[in-house]
Structures are given as C-alpha cells and as structure tokens.
Amino acid sequence: MLVIDIYSRRIIGFSVNTGNTDGIAACCILNKIIVKKVTPKYLSSDNDPLFKFHRWQAHLRILGIDEIKTIPGAPTSHPFEERSIGLCRQEFLDYVLFWNAEDLARKLDQYKNYHNQTRAHSSLDKKTPNQKAANDDIPNRVVSLKDFRWKSHCSGLFNLPIVA
Numbered sequence: 001m002l003v004i005d006i007y008s009r010r011i012i013g014f015s016v017n018t019g020n021t022d023g024i025a026a027c028c029i030l031n032k033i034i035v036k037k038v039t040p041k042y043l044s045s046d047n048d049p050l051f052k053f054h055r056w057q058a059h060l061r062i063l064g065i066d067e068i069k070t071i072p073g074a075p076t077s078h079p080f081e082e083r084s085i086g087l088c089r090q091e092f093l094d095y096v097l098f099w100n101a102e103d104l105a106r107k108l109d110q111y112k113n114y115h116n117q118t119r120a121h122s123s124l125d126k127k128t129p130n131q132k133a134a135n136d137d138i139p140n141r142v143v144s145l146k147d148f149r150w151k152s153h154c155s156g157l158f159n160l161p162i163v164a
C-alpha cells in the first residue's frame with residue numbers, strides 16, 4: 001500500500017503485507033503508514049472488494065477519512081497515484097532484489113527518502129516534494145560546473161551530482 005500527498009507529490013509511506021490481504025490486514029497496513037503522522041482527510045482507493053469490506057469502512061469512519069473511489073475501467077481517474085506507483089516500479093523495483101518483507105520495506109523506505117528529498121519533479125517546477133510541501137523556492141545562484149561531487153542514493157542505484 002502506498003500513501004502520497006497529492007498536493008506536494010510527497011510519498012507519506014509504504015507498507016508491505018505478506019500473505020492474503022483482507023479487511024483487517026488492510027486496516028493494519030494503513031495504520032502502519034499513518035502512525036505518528038497527520039491523519040489524511042481523503043483516501044483514494046480502487047473498486048476492489050477489499051475496500052468494500054465492513055471493517056475497512058468502519059476503520060475509515062473512526063479515523064474521519066473520506067474515501068474517494070476511482071472510476072471503474074479508467075486508471076487515469078487518479079493519475080498521481082498511478083504515476084507514483086509506476087515510477088516506483090520502473091525506477092526502483094525493476095532493478096532491486098529483495099529477500100523478504102522486511103528487506104523490501106527497508107528498500108522502499110530508502111526510495112521514499114530519495115523521492116521526497118532529492119528527486120526533482122518537472123510537474124513541481126523542478127522542486128522536490130519536500131520543497132513543495134514547505135513552499136521553499138530553489139535558490140537562484142550561479143554555481144561552477146567544476147565544483148560538484150556524486151552522491152549515491154538507494155544503495156548506489158541512483159548517483160546524482162551535488163554542489164561540492
């Protein structure tokens with residue numbers, strides 16, 4: 001499960017479940033993601049029968065979360081979620097091996113940090129999601145192209161230049 005902030009495109013968290021997922025497991029997964037964070041006001045989900053389970057509905061009512069359903073057969077009805085999931089798979093999961101759920105969760109957390117703190121997004125005017133959430137502007141200063149070094153992210157999968 002993935003929870004993102006649509007405004008800033010910031011990934012709030014991932015959670016991994018092993019085995020069959022039912023309504024109770026879905027509630028536990030959501031709780032793992034939003035623990036010690038601000039409870040979202042809205043949650044987007046698809047029309048999977050899992051999200052129609054009475055425990056899931058009751059859990060959202062208790063948390064005060066309004067659920068927004070996708071339009072059946074139209075994956076473009078929630079483009080930011082689809083894009084975030086696709087990017088995570090294309091940029092990260094297709095290239096990374098993981099051994100168990102704990103290893104996958106740790107690596108997804110590394111990707112979340114990279115995505116939120118380092119990766120600039122063209123739809124956010126070349127800002128990172130954390131900068132967009134904080135409304136910080138990227139400073140307009142001239143830097144010499146000779147003064148840089150490489151910084152490794154996600155165990156060496158991404159290497160980006162930074163000012164030295």
